[in-house]
Amino acid sequence: MKIGLRTLKTVVACFFALIIAQQLDLLYYTSAGIIAILSVGNTKKSSFNTGMARVASLTLATIIAAIIFNLVGYSPLGFTLFLTFFIPLTVRFSLTDGIVVTSVLVTHYLLEQNFGWDLIINEFLLMGIGVGVALLLNLYMPNLEKRIKQEQETIEVHVRQLLLDMADHLAQTNKEDLVISCDALLESIDNGQKQAHMHQENQWFEENWYYEEYFIMRRSQVRLLREMIFILKKIEIEKALVEDLHILLTTAGETLSEANDGIQLLKNIDLVTESYRLKPLPKNREEFENRARLFQCLQIFKNFIELKAEFSMQR
Template identity: 50%
Template structure:
């Protein structure tokens, strides 16, 4: 049985919270441990957001409970009325994470039949201790940078393979492996994006994260690859018309990398455009339609490269 870091954090935060509450002689000290468990999020920002939300939610809950209990007494019906008001208000204020834990804390007032200053301090300390220990445990988060760099390497290798295959399949009808490879690449990028979001959420600053932007750029490129694969199955032209394009595709695959600014490839694409302009006009409708598809393929490929070129100009890797 493997015990993960989050499990260890949960155990330590909960036990410490209960211990501190007991040492302070607080009533219902075990509640501090439960609050710590519930406040330990997957990321630093998630923990901070949940913790602050629960503290604010406790303030709202105490006001509503004070009114309900003083108007209708300390009874289950008053507690039901409290929930009838507290839950919709929490949802409206977008602090619904605090509904369960603060409803439990309010039952302490119900059991003690008191809203004394001592009880108010008691419940506030239970919340602060639980939330504080959760935030303290989440100050350390293992770096995901190495995993993200590996994701980049694997994704770029898949891009290279698909582009090589595009070059090999020009003027061929069988493209099933290309379609499957594009779908697998989409899935890899989606998983990498999720990892990048977690990486970003574990940083206190809110500037745009390089990795989230990078994988978003690659995901846009995959959509264009899918369009190119679809066009590929319909293209049927003289081999002379695809030789130059095949060479550019192979060059792109050979130089496909995170650091490539795409400018050389764009220059080669312009040469292909110029070569097409200099060729003889189509002699039949079928030939015209096939050349149009080839031109559309080249347009999509140019857009594919331009996306990376724009990204390269606007982004600098930061850690």
Template identity: 45%
Template sequence: MRIGLRTVKTALSAALALLVASQLQLLYPTAAAIIALLSLTNTKHSSLITGISRLFSLALATAIAYLCFTFIGFNAVAFGVYLLLFIPSAVYFKLSEGISVSSVLVTHYLIEQDLSWQLITNEFALMILGVGFALLFNLYMPNREENVRENQLIIESLFKNILEKMADSLAEPESETHLLKDCLQIHDFIQKSSHEAQLLMENHWLARDSYYLDYFQMRRLQSNFLKDMLQLLEKTTIEPLQSKQIRDILLYTADHFVEENDGQTNLNKIAEVYESYRTMPLPQTREEFENRARLFHFLQLFEAFMEIKADFYTQHQEERI
């Protein structure tokens, strides 16, 4: 049995919330422990948003409960009317996160048959203790940046491998089916890496740098174009001159497939192939015409593949200097 960091933080925050609530002689101190348990999330940012949402939710719940219990009485009917009014109101004000917790605290008003300031203060103190200890223990989060950086290197290595194999397939034609599978694996790995980058970003309360999220988004878009290039390559017969030119570009791209590459040299090389393409004799048969059209489409996809990287580099170059 493995006990994770989040489990330890949850246990400690709940226990301390209960201990402090008991020491302060608050009514229903166990509620503070439950609130702490429910408020400790995966990231600092989400814990903060959850805590704030629950405090506002309790304020709304108390106001509605005050009206219902004052005019109907402290009974089941009043509690039912309270829920009919509170739930849609919380959803409208985007406070859904606090519906259950706030409603549990409202039952304390019902049990005590009281809505005095002392009891209202008691409920807010329970909420503040639970949320506060959850936030306190979420101040420590393991640094995920090393994992994210490692994922970047893995993804770049996988792209290089596919580009090299694409170049080899031009010299010695073979089925690209296995390369398509590799491309899908890259896409899946990028999705997982994006989730890791999201957690990294949300563990910074003030400076929330989206660089890594944007990086993985850029690679995800490139993986989509790479898949289309592979599918088109299966149907295209490339003449020897164009085969050498495209193979050289693929190998150059593989050799320089790094985070810092601005993509401009690759785009210039593609433009040279375009120019060579335009000077070729016109196709004489329908088959040649269709093949030439597929080659042109392949170059367009390759160009878009590199423009994605060039745009990303331009957007973020100042951030990584």
């Protein structure tokens, strides 16, 4: 059985929260441990935002509960009325992360039948200890940048191979279902983007969205390739006419990289497009439809390269 880092941090946070709350002789000290368990998040920012939301929701809950319990008494009816007002307000102020934890703390007011300052301070200390210990432990997060770069390299290799496979498909030397390769690539890109988002969420002061934007760009590119593949399946045309597109795909497959801005490829695509325009007109409907598909593929491929060129210009 493997114990993950988050599990380990959760256990340690619960332990220290319980010890601190117990040493301070707080009522219902076990609540601090539960709050710590629920406050250990996946990233530094998510943990901080959740913690602050819970402190704010406890403040709101204490005010509402004090008014309602003093009006209708410390009873099940009073607690029900409290929830009736509290839950919609937490939704209104985007504090829903604190609904469950705060409601449990409010039951302490119900059980103790009072709203003395000692009890109010007790509840805020329980919340502060649980949230605070979780935040301290979440200050350590593994650096995902190396893993993200490895994911990038893997995706680059797969995209290059897909382009070469598409070129082989045009030359009728590859009959594999390339759509499956596209779908697998999209899964890898989604995984990479999730890691990139977590990496950004673990940075307190840096606003660098490069990795997320990179994976978004690659996802858009692969979707364009997927569209091209469906069109390529329908093209039945003499080899000489598709040779230029074959060369373009092969060149892209051999040169595609994170550093390649695609400008030269765009120039090559324009030259090929112009050469197609100068060729003799189709002789029949079948030739016309195949030529139209060929032009469509060329335009989609140009969009594919333009995405990378625009991405490079923004860096």
